[in-house]
Structures are given as structure tokens and as C-alpha cells.
Amino acid sequence: MTIAKPRHLLDGSHRRMFIGGAWVEAASGQTMETRNPATGAVIATVPRAGKKDVERAVAAARNAFDGPWSRFKPHERQKLLLRIADQFERHWEEICVSDTTDMGLPIARARANANRVLGMLRYYAGMATALHGQTIDNSLPGDIVSYTRKEPVGVVGAIIPWNAPTAASVWKIGPALATGCAVVLKPSEEAPLTPLLIAELMAEAGVPDGVVNIVTGTGAEAGAPLAEHMGVDKIVFTGSTVTGQSIVRASAGNLKRVSLELGGKSPVIVCADADLERAAPVAAMSVFANSGQICIAGSRLFVARSIHDEFVARLAVYAAGLRIGNGIDPETEIGPLISPRQLQRVEGYLRAGAEEGARLVTGGARLSQGALAAGNFVAPTVFAGVSDTMRIAREEIFGPVISALPFDTLDEVVRRANDTPYGLAAGVFTRDLATAHQLSRRLQAGSVWVNTYHAIDPAVPFGGYKMSGYGREGGVEHLDEYLNTKGVFIRID
Incomplete structure (x- = not known):
């Protein structure tokens, strides 16, 4: 397949952010770099937004929400979302190249995400005309008709991580458009380019000025002011639990609604009767996909003791055979970590595993030979001999590291699997x-x-228990997160 050249050359050129339908610089004039994690090369600079820029973006969103956008009928929002989906489909290769270059996602995996992302947009389009209240019989005196209305919450502040720029952007913007909200999206400073491309494609599809705004900047300088802003009616956030807690505190100013999809330390349980040939690659890629940089990574692998050694051996063979390299190569299966800082974090966990007595089965080191030298590459890693108290079994690593733990009974493994502050996913x-x-x-x-x-199915709710957050993305519940319910009473006697 031919690699398409994106409309915005990823060659160190400067990109501006998108506010009120215009491409603008930061009020301060400051910029920041974004680098290709596979090569270390600067691929673009973007504005380093601050509080003034957030205020400008929120004002633009409010003007749009109170203005022409409020007069769009559900069928018009539906048509708009379908046009956006078609526009994305036409430019999907550009989107893939942007994700691959900016955050390292192997392009084969990026291409495979088309059904998911386009499916989300078309699902939201379908739901745009299916949102309604209900009439309610009541026992009040007199002749009173009661009914409910579903109304958009207003201006939504969306803060997304770097590990899935396209899907995360659509997961935030799509339901906002379906329900009639306006959005200010703050992408990660590590991967801001695809959201900017998405804004351009949406504008070309006919999204009115101010309905979708993209503010590039750091979490402290742009994300925090967005979470605190009194003009923001709702915050949706995907990222770390620590940051999620700070967003909850920041939301107290105007008691804005909050949806959080946070960290995880997901258990995967392989029972003695499992089909090992099929289970091994799936269990491996539950962690190794996206180089382990995924909140649902099944990094705690509980294996029935009778098959533990055989299954771990299968994992090691599979891991050793994965092709590692620059994601722009269609043959690459494992790309780089996002940054040198994340590389150092993962290397710290590799050392901790060894120091606490885990047995390294395969991987366990940075890869720096040849073309990998300039990038942030770590070999897919499997530890055995892991205990539940080790850091690699307790803490979210966000890297390609599996901790294998044997178990004897179902009651035992359920207790151990649930013994975590997280509750995002399980296998x-x-x-x-x-x-x-x-x-x-x-x-x-x-x-x-x-x-x-x-x-992941757009029609099925996704979200966490415990410290993995609250609120749901996907399904009818997702749209409800962006709606207020109003009760209306009319006396007609």
C-alpha cells in the first residue's frame, strides 16, 4: 500500500491552533516542539497556549453554543456527522501517517482502526435523532401533563492523552456534536498534530465556527485552566488517575460535570482449559499493542499453575518474534515509546522487577541497535516468578511488560485480580x-x-470501576453524559 503524504508536511514546520474557526497563535507567542519518537527528529512546532488562549477558546465555544449551533435540528447534526465520517474516510491515510509520525503507532495498526473510528462517528450520527425525553403519568392533583426534555450540557472541555490521538478526539468530539454541545479540546503536548488535522477536516465538512476548538499546550498551562474555567459546563478526561483527581478538585468551582477514564492494571486470567495456541498471541498483544501504552493493557497475567510454564514459554516465543521498528514501516508490529521520559520510566520498572526477584523470561532492555538507536524502543518483556506485591504487578507501567503469576483456584484468582485500586478492564x-x-x-x-x-464497539459502554474513573464512553450512556434532563409540568385543566 502506498504511504500518502499528509497535507501538512511533518518536517519541522509550524502549525497553529484552531479557535473560533480561525488558525491562531498563542497569546504569549510561545511555541513547543513535537518529536517523532522513532527518530527523535522535530516534526513540527505548535503554539504553547496559556490561560488567555483557553479563555478565548471557551468564549468561542460559548458564542457558537448560544448562536447558530443551537438552532441545528437533530437531523442536521446527523448529516454533519455523516459528512465528517465521509471526510475522515477520504483522508484516512493522512490521519494514519500523522498518528504514526507524531506518537509512534505502527501504521498497520492505525489503518486497522478505521472501522472503529468511522464506526463511532456513524454511530453518533444515528444517535443524534434518537435522543428524546418521555411523557410521565403522575398522581398530582388537577390535570397536569408531565414530560422530560434532553438538552445539551453546553460547553465541554475535553482533555486527551497521547496514546490514541484520533480515537480519543472522536470519542470526545463525536458525542458533543450529536447532542448539540460545543467543544474545547486540549490534546497532549506529546502528540498534538492529529487533533489539529481533525479540526481542519471537520471544518471542511461544515462544522460551524467555534463548535470545535483545539488548544495546544501543556497540562499545567492549558489543561488546568480549562478544567477550572467557570464557563465550561463539563470536563471529559482520559489520562492518569493522579491528573484525574486534580481535575475533580478543579471542577468544584462551578460544580461542572466530569467524566473520567483513568489508569488501569488489568488482570488477564488463563484457565487450565483454555486454547493455548489462540490465547497466547491475544494475551501477549493485550499488553504489547501500542508498545504497552494503553490504559486497558492486560499486564497482570494470571495463569493456571498446571499450564503456567508452557504458556509463559509460548508468550516468550511470540514476543521474541515481533517485528520492532519505525511505525511508518507497514511491517512493524511494535513501535517506540512516546518519549525519552517514558522510556526512562519503563526502564525503571524493568530494573525494579529484577531487583524484587522476578525472573526475566524475555526482553527487559532498551533496543538501540542500528536504526533503533535514535528512538525510544523497548523489547517486549515477560517476567515470571512475580508476586502480587511487586511494583511491576501493582503499578501501571505503560510499557510492553507482562507479569506472569500462577494461580490454583478460581476463588483465589478472583480475589487476587480484584486486589487493586483499579478496575478498568479484564480478560x-x-x-x-x-x-x-x-x-x-x-x-x-x-x-x-x-x-x-x-x-471496542461504539454501541457498548466503556469505562472504569474504582480509581479507573467514572462515566461511560460508548452506547446510549455516552450520549447521556453530554445531556441534561429537564422535567416539565403543564396544567391543562
Whole structure:
């Protein structure tokens, strides 16, 4: 397949941010670099926004929400979302190249995300005309008709991470457009380019000025002012639990609504009756996909003791055979970590695993030979001999590191799997239907996959338990997160 050249050359040129339908610089005039994590090269500079820029973006969103956008009918919002989906489909290769260059996602994986992202946009389009209230019989005196209305919450501040710029942007902007909200999106400073491309494609599809705004900057200088802003009615955030907690505190000023999709330390349980040939690659890629930089990574691998050694050996063989390199190569299966800082973080966990007594089965080191020397590459890693108290089994690593832990009984593994402050996802491999249902019910996680992993459907809610956040993305529940419910009483006697 031919690699398309994106409309914006990723060659160190300068990009501006998008506010009120215009491409603008930061009020301070400051800029920041974004680098290709596979090569270390500067691929663009973008404005380094601050509080004044956030205020300008929120004002633009408010003007749009109170103005022409408020008069769009549901069927008009539906048509707009379908045009956006078509526009994305026409320019999908550009989007893929942008993601690959900016944050290292292997382009083969980026291309494979088309069904998910385009499906989300078309799902939201379908839902735009299906949002409605209800009439309610009541026992009030007199002749009174009661009904509810679903109304957009208003201006939404969206803060997304660097590990999935396209999907995360659409997961925030799509439901806002379907419900009639306006958005100020703050992408990660590590990967701001695809959201800017998305803004341009949406504008070309006919999104009115001010409905979608993109503010580039750091979390402290742009994200925090957005979370605190009194003119923002709702914050949606995907990222670390620590940052999520700070957003909750910042939201107290005007009691804005908050949806959080936070960290995870997801368990994957391989039962003795599992199909090992099928389970091994799926369990491996539950962590190694996106170089482990994914919140749902199944990094705690619980394996029935009777098959533990065989299964770990299969994982090691699979891991060693993965092709690692620059994501722009269609043959690459594992790309780089996002930054030198993330590389140092992951290397710290590799050292901690060894120091705490885990047995390194494969990987365990930075890769710096030849073409990999300038990038942030780590070999897919499997540790065995891991105990539940080790840091690699307790803390979110956000790197390609699996901790294998044996178990003996289902009651035991459920207790151990749930012994974590997180509750985002879980996986189960078994051929027994009763076991599948039992574990799916007992595991404390927002998503449970059985004999598969990473399956995301726009119609199915996604989100966390415990310190993995609250609120849902996907399904009818997702749209409800962007709506207020109003009760209306009319006396007609």
C-alpha cells in the first residue's frame, strides 16, 4: 500500500491552533516542539497556549453554543456527522501517517482502526435523532401533563492523552456534536498534530465556527485552566488517575460535570482449559499493542499453575518474534515509546522487577541497535516468578511488560485480580461457558473480554470501576453524559 503524504508536511514546520474557526497563535507567542519518537527528529512546532488562549477558546465555544449551533435540528447534526465520517474516510491515510509520525503507532495498526473510528462517528450520527425525553403519568392533583426534555450540557472541555490521538478526539468530539454541545479540546503536548488535522477536516465538512476548538499546550498551562474555567459546563478526561483527581478538585468551582477514564492494571486470567495456541498471541498483544501504552493493557497475567510454564514459554516465543521498528514501516508490529521520559520510566520498572526477584523470561532492555538507536524502543518483556506485591504487578507501567503469576483456584484468582485500586478492564480465557459467566460477573472491571481482548464497539459502554474513573464512553450512556434532563409540568385543566 502506498504511504500518502499528509497535507501538512511533518518536517519541522509550524502549525497553529484552531479557535473560533480561525488558525491562531498563542497569546504569549510561545511555541513547543513535537518529536517523532522513532527518530527523535522535530516534526513540527505548535503554539504553547496559556490561560488567555483557553479563555478565548471557551468564549468561542460559548458564542457558537448560544448562536447558530443551537438552532441545528437533530437531523442536521446527523448529516454533519455523516459528512465528517465521509471526510475522515477520504483522508484516512493522512490521519494514519500523522498518528504514526507524531506518537509512534505502527501504521498497520492505525489503518486497522478505521472501522472503529468511522464506526463511532456513524454511530453518533444515528444517535443524534434518537435522543428524546418521555411523557410521565403522575398522581398530582388537577390535570397536569408531565414530560422530560434532553438538552445539551453546553460547553465541554475535553482533555486527551497521547496514546490514541484520533480515537480519543472522536470519542470526545463525536458525542458533543450529536447532542448539540460545543467543544474545547486540549490534546497532549506529546502528540498534538492529529487533533489539529481533525479540526481542519471537520471544518471542511461544515462544522460551524467555534463548535470545535483545539488548544495546544501543556497540562499545567492549558489543561488546568480549562478544567477550572467557570464557563465550561463539563470536563471529559482520559489520562492518569493522579491528573484525574486534580481535575475533580478543579471542577468544584462551578460544580461542572466530569467524566473520567483513568489508569488501569488489568488482570488477564488463563484457565487450565483454555486454547493455548489462540490465547497466547491475544494475551501477549493485550499488553504489547501500542508498545504497552494503553490504559486497558492486560499486564497482570494470571495463569493456571498446571499450564503456567508452557504458556509463559509460548508468550516468550511470540514476543521474541515481533517485528520492532519505525511505525511508518507497514511491517512493524511494535513501535517506540512516546518519549525519552517514558522510556526512562519503563526502564525503571524493568530494573525494579529484577531487583524484587522476578525472573526475566524475555526482553527487559532498551533496543538501540542500528536504526533503533535514535528512538525510544523497548523489547517486549515477560517476567515470571512475580508476586502480587511487586511494583511491576501493582503499578501501571505503560510499557510492553507482562507479569506472569500462577494461580490454583478460581476463588483465589478472583480475589487476587480484584486486589487493586483499579478496575478498568479484564480478560478471561476458558472453553467453559459457566466459568466465563462466573468470572465475568465477579471481576470488578468496566469491561471483561472472554477469549478475546481490545474489542471496542461504539454501541457498548466503556469505562472504569474504582480509581479507573467514572462515566461511560460508548452506547446510549455516552450520549447521556453530554445531556441534561429537564422535567416539565403543564396544567391543562
